[in-house]
Amino acid sequence: MIGTGLSKTEKRVAFSLASVFGLRMMGLFMIMPVFALYGQDLVGFSPLWVGIAIGAYGLTQAMLQIPMGILSDKFGRKPIILIGLFIFALGSLLAANADSIYGVVAGRALQGVGAIAAAVLALAADLTRDEQRTKVMAVIGMCIGFSFALSLLVGPIVAQFIGLSGLFYMTAILAVIGMLIVQWLVPNPIFHAPKGDTLAVPAKLKRMLKDPQLIRLDAGIFILHLVLTAVFVALPLDLVDAGLVKEKHWMLYFPAFIGAFVLMVPLIIIGVKRNNTKTMFQVALLIMLLSLGIMATFSHDLTLLMVAIVLFFTGFNYLEASLPSLIAKFCPVGDKGSAMGVYSTSQFLGAFCGGLIGGGAYQYLGASGVFIAASVLIIVWLLLTLGMKKPVMLKSYTLEANIDDKPSAKLMAAQLSKLNGVVEAMVVLEEKVAYLKVDAHFDLRQARAVLGSTE
Known part of the structure; x- marks a missing residue:
């Protein structure tokens, strides 16, 4: 497909x-x-x-x-x-x-x-x-x-x-x-x-850091990978303590991941059909919070740890899959590359901090300390989602623009903005492209007529 x-x-x-x-x-x-x-x-x-x-x-x-x-x-x-x-x-x-x-x-x-x-x-x-x-x-x-x-x-x-x-x-x-x-x-x-679609533009990074919706998502991917890395500092040692020899850990991880993938699918379907991504987002966080609570409380019960791992990856997989598309929906038109640059940086920084915090928490507080610290961060993220707007279902287009100077670029942007279904429009002279965000009423042929494009 x-x-x-x-x-x-x-x-x-x-x-x-x-x-x-x-x-x-x-x-x-x-x-x-x-x-x-x-x-x-x-x-x-x-x-x-x-x-x-x-x-x-x-x-x-x-x-x-x-x-x-x-x-x-x-x-x-x-x-x-x-x-x-x-x-x-x-x-x-x-x-x-x-x-x-x-x-x-x-x-x-x-x-x-x-x-x-x-x-x-x-x-x-x-x-x-x-x-x-x-x-x-x-x-x-x-x-x-x-x-x-x-x-x-x-x-x-x-x-x-x-x-x-x-x-x-x-x-x-x-x-x-x-x-x-x-x-x-x-x-x-x-x-x-x-470039607007693919690469970060340094001059635009400050703008990305001031957008409240994007900041919520950047903080989210930071916390998600922080929690993932921290959990894997403590979880393998917990599994050994619960009686699972290290040579057999794959027998638990892999089926747990497959089970989590199956459980994740209904979350995606419900979110898309009801256009209620925000609620499913919060449900996924609550699932992760439940899994961390089980890990912290029943660290020596192998059966419950298995259940916790399935729940953890159900929430993790949904959030990992949803966040990039939400970035694309919330970022300003023509700034996807810059928005994704900040997002990726937050993701990798989260992995580093997760190792640091997870290792330190395990050394001084034990495995339960790691899982409790991770739970606190998930709660912080859950609170951040309360101010998250419901994403609007829009499509993005990047189209060639037949322009030679700045006045014609401004005129073209104004004409595009007036077209039925166009929510945002930006024309970039240097790249000779137009970036559009549109709804279901958009007619691509009308836009191409304005752009002088023969695509």
Whole structure:
């Protein structure tokens, strides 16, 4: 169904770039369910440093995500992606050869320096038509979710046979495979998609930070990944204490993730059919809060921990899938790239803070302290959603504009704004494009007539 309307080249772009993204994210995620269990022989091992090691990549990702995207605009997408994957592989090798936890932290931080997310998404946009771009992004998004689920299965299985070092070597190999895919399977772009859709514009970042609706969503993704990382500092150790040997953790994680995916679907269907995303959003947070309460209260009951993990991922999966689309709905027209830049930075910063807070809470308060701290943050997020507006069901268009000077751009924007169904309109002279947000009454042919477009 996703492939409907995609050209052969666009299908190739979607699945090759989704593979690159997925391989890299697997390399980051595989350590999460196993590091607290298999890193205990490292010099300097402590719960605090376990958390820092798990989340270290988030700090460097947060710092470099936007700059790497801007560099890809200047020097080309593929060279920046290849450099990023090479740095990621180097970080993996550094961690693989470390005999102390501090060396692993350095390796994880170096992995994060290879911040290619913005460049990959921009390349996907460059290689796809506007009307098909959403489908391609959906394929990439689904692959990220699948890679996370797969990492919960592969990480514990691989670690029991080749250990922690072997896991990092495998991560380096995955990065090299990603480089080969980029070099040989991903087509070369011949033009850049409009920046407003794909890349953060530094001058607009301050504006994104002042928007109350976007701030709520940025705070949400920060808390979501903080909680995820913190939970995985404590949860593997809790499962061992509850009687599940570390070699069998995958037998719990994977079916739990599949069960959570099944339970998530009704939330999505109800939210879409009733146009009540905000309520489903809050329901997902309450589900996560319930799961954390069970983890904190019944840490030695394996059956209840299984139930808690299913509930946790039900809420997590729904929120992770919903947040990017809400960003797109709430961001000003033509500013999606900047809005997503702040969003991604918040996400990775949350992962770093989650490792730091999770490790510190476990070291001084135990596993229950981690889950209680995570619960408090979910409550804070729940309170933030009270002021969240109900998103309006609008479509976005990015169309070529036949303009040569600023007066004609202003006139065209004014004409577009008067068209039936147009909620927002912006024309950018430098990019020769028009950004539109429209409702169901919009007639695309009328807009193209104003733009002088023959698409």
